[in-house]
Amino acid sequence: MKGQKTKASTWIVPGTSVLLATTIVISGCSTTEKKSESTSPAASPAASAAASTSPTKDFVEISWYMPKPIDNMKDQEAVEAAANKLIKEKLNANVKFNLIDNAGWEDKIKLKSAAGEPYDLVFTSNSSNNLNANVQKGAFMPLDDLLQKYGQNILKKVDPRAWKAVTYKGKIMAIPAQTPYSPASAYVFKKDLVEKYKFDYKNVKSLADLEPFLKTIKENEPNMIPVIATANGATSGVGLPDYTTVVGGISYSEKDGKFVKTLDIPQNYENYRIMNDFYKKGYIAKDAAIKTDYLAEAKSGKYAVLRDSGGYTEDGSKSTSTYGFPTVETFSSQPTISTASMTAAATAISATSKNPERAMMLLDYIWSDKYLLNTLAYGVEGKNYIVKSGTVKDANPTIEAKSGAEQTWAIWHNWLGPLWDQWDSNWNSTKALEAMKKTNDNGKASGLLGFVFNNEPVKTEIAQINAVNKEANPIFTTGSMPDYPKYVEDTKKKLVDAGIDKVIAEIQKQYDAWKAGK
Incomplete structure (x- = not known):
């Protein structure tokens, strides 16, 4: 399916690739023989x-x-x-x-x-x-x-x-x-623009490294939007490859073996602070938060920097084929393989x-x-x-x-x-x-591979958390909030009120039982 995008369907990607992933890994008996x-x-x-x-x-x-x-x-x-x-x-x-x-x-x-x-x-x-x-x-x-x-x-x-x-x-x-199972993500660039401005795209290693190119596009290409971001499509570089999403707003640290609130991850905070900065500088479309058809936007040809089309290819062939115009790509990150x-x-x-x-x-x-x-x-x-x-x-x-x-x-x-x-x-x-x-x-397998969270004991809290995420995700993925620190703190409070701490405790309880059963 990856690489075969449709207007009608959006499928989960492994790892914590957006701030508050709303897909829930639910139900099921977590203990396997x-x-x-x-x-x-x-x-x-x-x-x-x-x-x-x-x-x-x-x-x-x-x-x-x-x-x-x-x-x-x-x-x-x-x-x-x-x-x-x-x-x-x-x-x-x-x-x-x-x-x-x-x-x-x-x-x-x-x-x-x-x-x-x-x-x-x-x-x-x-x-x-x-x-x-x-x-x-x-x-x-x-x-x-x-x-x-x-x-x-x-x-x-x-x-x-x-x-x-x-x-x-x-x-x-x-x-x-x-x-x-573990699709490497990539920064994708319109080939004609990186050639025109002689931008060294291969040395882009983070969101911050995009800044010079985005600035150049903003100043010299009035008909282009420097970087794509939509309500349901995060920009490459905001992913957290060392974390795996369990439920929306809760992630598993592959390095520490702990469950954490995604908003509490320092790198996540910094990624979206940069997105907010890009938005304020006009590098992101003003109406990005209401754009829901990522593929249609990408195919329009009006964005200088895009995300991969479902996987990274060193020669840019995959995104070129999907988007319909010549592109070049550079590796961004690769998540772990998860359940x-x-x-x-x-x-x-x-x-x-x-x-x-x-x-x-x-x-x-x-x-x-x-x-x-x-x-x-x-x-x-x-x-x-x-x-x-x-x-x-x-x-x-x-x-x-x-x-x-x-x-x-x-x-x-x-x-x-x-x-x-x-x-x-x-x-x-x-x-x-x-x-x-x-x-x-x-690909490296997640420490959670085989673990399935049964959300039944906290389904009310999950529903409330999903409601918060549905409202917050488009704002975070596009950086379109007027006061970033305040928006983060307000969202954190809403998640606490929705019962996120209770959900984390239940996840930990089930995980401990699953691990003991192994």
């Missing part, structure tokens, strides 16, 4: 034999629910027909996608589960159709036996560390997607599924066949994309998928599962995918 500490489920000869004789005698239709990836989805019938030719032949089944508008997604899928309605596959994550909450409610089916019998290709490709993030009391409850980042996209089988075996077979087929995966993601050749080199039956063709108003089909690859099998395209180049995978492989 020793099985969850292993690498990945081992495949046995018996399981392989069972898979080879898997029951496909009766034809079935496999239902798959997910939020609508883009608003303008019009080619579902054609895409499903192309995919189902393969699926029918191999599995004696069809797949039927149920794509729900984002505005109603959470409510509709919750009601469906609560009513016990039968369905098969469903998108889940730490922030959308929350995995942990669903496990607590018994909405999902344990997958261990199904993976052993029918998921051999999945077992080969899932990052072994990721099973910890989806394991509850020793049972695997979802299949974690291949996705950037939240490893569950940014996952697929579960409903506890009400009447066809769990065939559902697992379908997932395994997608994880094994690049053509099927990319057909479901990109759509139909000639209708939704064109081939620029090679053929779609090759291992590595290069394609150009339609975008913008012309795009009428898209499912992001990691919503389906195997991101690294994506064809080279304008969504992600092969080089960008390789860079993301390398970052994953080299």
Whole structure:
């Protein structure tokens, strides 16, 4: 998904990348048995034999629910027909996608589960159709036996560390997607401007290092805004890579092993003091706090400095492809791999599924066949994309998928599962995918990996804290407060009144129990 941004969806990023992250890592039973500490489920000869004789005698239709990836989805019938030719032949089944508008997604899928309605596959994550909450409610089916019998290709490709993030009391409850678990963030610059003003962008190591360039743009480019900032998109450089968000306003220090209020972190205070300074100097748009479509703003070409488009590439190819104009990038920071980042996209089988075996077979087929995966993601050749080199039956063709108003089909690859099998395209180049995978492989795991906070004992306080964060986040991310020190202190007080201290105490209690259980 990273690198595949949509207007409709905003997904959590690992680490404390904005001041008061509002996504809550909630619910779920935090204690895992020793099985969850292993690498990945081992495949046995018996399981392989069972898979080879898997029951496909009766034809079935496999239902798959997910939020609508883009608003303008019009080619579902054609895409499903192309995919189902393969699926029918191999599995004696069809797949039927149920794509729900984002505005109603959470409510509709919750009601469906609560009513016990039968369905098969469903998108889940730490922030959308929350995995942990669903496990607590018994909405999902344990997958261990199904993976052993029918998921051999999945077992080969899932990052072994990721099973910890989806394991509850020793049972695997979802299949974690291949996705950037620890995406390095970057400062991104319009290439023509750094060349025009001979700015040494490679030596930018902090927010403060941007000042000379922003000043130059402000004084010499009246039609440009020096740096992008929006209500839901923090500027590169404000991240806290040594901290992992637990709930909004509370972070875990990877160095100290302690839970702290994010507003109390000195580096966080300094980062947003600088953003406030930039705002006062006119480097940030005056109406930045009411801008909510980060990608549209970035693609407009009116900003000199942007943030990465979902990952850092040394040659700038990823942001150039996403934003539509030449860019250059320099590394900013890399967060730790957390439970939240490893569950940014996952697929579960409903506890009400009447066809769990065939559902697992379908997932395994997608994880094994690049053509099927990319057909479901990109759509139909000639209708939704064109081939620029090679053929779609090759291992590595290069394609150009339609975008913008012309795009009428898209499912992001990691919503389906195997991101690294994506064809080279304008969504992600092969080089960008390789860079993301390398970052994953080299990423450091958080001390909280496998810990899941159950917010039920403090759900009232969490709701109150979220209300404070919803109001404060756009102001902090854009620096648009008139009196910075006062705004910080006022927000701190509001969070205390909302019950943040009680929440920290509950997190610590659950963490201590989890650690003792390990």
